Amino acid sequence: MTTINAGAGPSTTSRGLRPSLQPPVSLRCSRPRRAEKLAYALLVAAAGVSILTTVGIVLSLVLPAIQFFREVSIVEFLTGTSWTPRFSDQAYGVLPLITGTLWTTAIALAVSIPIGLGAAIYLSEYAAPRTRTVFKPVLELLAGVPSVVYGLFAVAFVGPVVLNGWLGIEVQTFSVLAAGLVLGVMIIPTVASLAEDAMSAVPRALREASYGLGANRMRTVLLVVFPAAISGIAASIVLGLSRAVGETMIVAMAAGSQAKMVTDPLEGGQTMTGFIASAALGDSVQGSLQYNTLFAVGLTLFVITLVINLVSIRLVNRFREVY
Amino acid sequence: MAAVTAETPSATRPLTAAVHGDRSMTSLAFLVVLWLCLAFGILVLAVLIVNTFLEGRERIDTTLFTNYTSQITPETAGARAAILGSAWVIGTTALLAIPIGVAAAAYLEEFASRKSRFAHFVELNVQNLAAVPAIIYGMLAAAAVVAIGIPRNTVIAGGIALALLILPVVIVATREALRAVPQEIRQASLALGATPMQTLQRQTLPAAVPGIATGTILALSRAIGEAAPLLLLGGLVFVKFDPNGLLSGFTTMPIQIFDWASRSQAAFQQVAAAASILLLFLVIGLNGVAIVIRNRYTTLR
Numbered sequence: 001m002t003t004i005n006a007g008a009g010p011s012t013t014s015r016g017l018r019p020s021l022q023p024p025v026s027l028r029c030s031r032p033r034r035a036e037k038l039a040y041a042l043l044v045a046a047a048g049v050s051i052l053t054t055v056g057i058v059l060s061l062v063l064p065a066i067q068f069f070r071e072v073s074i075v076e077f078l079t080g081t082s083w084t085p086r087f088s089d090q091a092y093g094v095l096p097l098i099t100g101t102l103w104t105t106a107i108a109l110a111v112s113i114p115i116g117l118g119a120a121i122y123l124s125e126y127a128a129p130r131t132r133t134v135f136k137p138v139l140e141l142l143a144g145v146p147s148v149v150y151g152l153f154a155v156a157f158v159g160p161v162v163l164n165g166w167l168g169i170e171v172q173t174f175s176v177l178a179a180g181l182v183l184g185v186m187i188i189p190t191v192a193s194l195a196e197d198a199m200s201a202v203p204r205a206l207r208e209a210s211y212g213l214g215a216n217r218m219r220t221v222l223l224v225v226f227p228a229a230i231s232g233i234a235a236s237i238v239l240g241l242s243r244a245v246g247e248t249m250i251v252a253m254a255a256g257s258q259a260k261m262v263t264d265p266l267e268g269g270q271t272m273t274g275f276i277a278s279a280a281l282g283d284s285v286q287g288s289l290q291y292n293t294l295f296a297v298g299l300t301l302f303v304i305t306l307v308i309n310l311v312s313i314r315l316v317n318r319f320r321e322v323y
Numbered sequence: 324m325a326a327v328t329a330e331t332p333s334a335t336r337p338l339t340a341a342v343h344g345d346r347s348m349t350s351l352a353f354l355v356v357l358w359l360c361l362a363f364g365i366l367v368l369a370v371l372i373v374n375t376f377l378e379g380r381e382r383i384d385t386t387l388f389t390n391y392t393s394q395i396t397p398e399t400a401g402a403r404a405a406i407l408g409s410a411w412v413i414g415t416t417a418l419l420a421i422p423i424g425v426a427a428a429a430y431l432e433e434f435a436s437r438k439s440r441f442a443h444f445v446e447l448n449v450q451n452l453a454a455v456p457a458i459i460y461g462m463l464a465a466a467a468v469v470a471i472g473i474p475r476n477t478v479i480a481g482g483i484a485l486a487l488l489i490l491p492v493v494i495v496a497t498r499e500a501l502r503a504v505p506q507e508i509r510q511a512s513l514a515l516g517a518t519p520m521q522t523l524q525r526q527t528l529p530a531a532v533p534g535i536a537t538g539t540i541l542a543l544s545r546a547i548g549e550a551a552p553l554l555l556l557g558g559l560v561f562v563k564f565d566p567n568g569l570l571s572g573f574t575t576m577p578i579q580i581f582d583w584a585s586r587s588q589a590a591f592q593q594v595a596a597a598a599s600i601l602l603l604f605l606v607i608g609l610n611g612v613a614i615v616i617r618n619r620y621t622t623l624r
Binding site for chain 1: 584
């Protein structure tokens with residue numbers, strides 16, 4: 001009967017089990033467990049979804065992008081300084097969008113790196129456990145605020161009230177500066193959270209050795225803990241960078257929709273994500289060259305963030321291995 | 324340190340304490356700077372909430388919930404279609420993301436051997452997908468549903484986009500929750516003759532539920548506020564009907580806010596702020612629930 005077959009064959013469910021959990025051979029199930037095998041297959045399939053997602057992303061971006069690059073040369077796309085796909089005099093140089101993204105990202109990182117790391121050092125090295133359980137979730141709420149709410153905040157408050165009013169900086173209605181500042185606030189928790197994990201993972205012995213040698217708390221933090229956690233801190237910055245490059249709604253609402261080489265942060269400019277958002281809302285026909293520009297820019301964005309992510313993954317894996 | 328030196332007679336106190344101690348000027352200044360960094364983040368959050376509330380409070384009324392949006396009368400425009408649309412899309416997202424995410428995490432954490440190349444590749448994919456820009460998921464979902472013959476601007480397409488977006492978050496949170504379950508529970512279950520799958524289903528997963536719930540609620544609260552991927556589905560901005568199924572057209576709260584905010588009349592800005600208050604309320608509430616669950620179960624263990 002089937003009992004013999006199942007008993008003789010290897011049990012699928014325990015094949016991949018860790019050695020410590022492997023049941024002794026003699027206890028292998030004596031009757032077929034079809035439901036068990038089915039459940040295992042479903043788990044593997046669910047894990048496979050993430051691979052399918054990556055493949056799907058690549059296909060859905062590359063196929064229309066190939067259409068686009070049949071009509072526009074890659075060299076013109078990557079080096080052109082004029083982006084006017086919607087005008088009668090069409091030009092497809094992606095550099096204006098890249099300068100827009102560079103400015104908003106640079107401003108965002110200028111805000112989030114010092115403030116995020118400062119908050120991380122405080123929470124990891126100075127705050128009492130109780131203080132930490134209160135302030136950490138509050139800080140993380142900054143990352144939970146919907147990006148459209150941030151966008152509204154940037155246009156209605158940060159631009160006109162804070163920059164124009166309180167600080168007397170003459171920004172335009174839509175400005176790269178206001179968008180970048182708010183974007184920076186949004187990624188403070190991204191930087192702080194991972195950096196705090198990295199610093200908390202530094203063994204206590206290192207700190208105590210430093211105190212034993214007579215260093216005070218500040219010197220211990222800056223000269224012992226910070227360098228020991230550097231790869232995790234670097235990863236937190238790289239992750240923040242990737243978030244800043246990919247964020248859409250804040251820049252779509254606050255940075256403006258005019259694609260031009262951005263030289264002055266007080267003016268507006270369009271980012272890669274901002275272009276995708278506004279082009280998606282437009283009425284271009286599916287399959288047309290105008291529509292395919294979306295995917296050419298999307299592919300550029302994906303490749304940029306992919307490179308950033310792979311760097312960050314390496315850094316994270318390294319700091320996890322050290323301690 | 325300073326307390327110890329204070330008790331000893333002044334003759335034996337290190338001469339450099341004023342410069343190198345924890346109470347020296349530079350140390351205190353450093354601490355103040357750190358404290359300001361934390362305070363800045365919390366202050367901005369407070370200003371954002373207060374500002375949004377002040378701008379939108381006059382439009383927090385019943386018409387916001389019962390009326391559809393309008394292009395001509397912003398004073399009575401409501402978010403009815405958007406509220407229902409958000410509920411439909413988030414429901415679909417949860418139904419897709421939670422089972423797939425938990426199953427994938429269970430495979431990676433409980434079954435995959437350390438040497439499995441497949442598992443390593445899946446892990447690399449999950450790590451990368453976690454940081455792929457949200458808007459890219461919209462492009463993927465649009466292409467995917469069109470490929471199987473479903474229109475882009477449907478609830479199911481929105482659900483797929485947001486589910487794929489939060490899947491890495493659900494997987495990572497579930498793995499951490501499973502990792503926190505003591506190994507003895509698994510060994511005891513296996514020793515009593517349970518199969519690995521029964522162990523997962525009856526022991527490991529139930530023990531990990533609080534952690535999974537925390538991570539999933541946070542992920543869903545992110546999905547509720549996300550607009551970028553849904554923009555790519557097209558035709559979602561002006562919806563004046565209740566969504567009634569997976570193939571129905573829809574709009575969501577963030578998209579409705581985006582649309583209102585991009586109009587120039589002040590009354591539209593006001594209703595955008597009012598809808599933002601609802602969204603903030605919802606997101607803060609969900610975060611609060613997640614934190615309560617996390618705190619309750621971490622103190623017990």
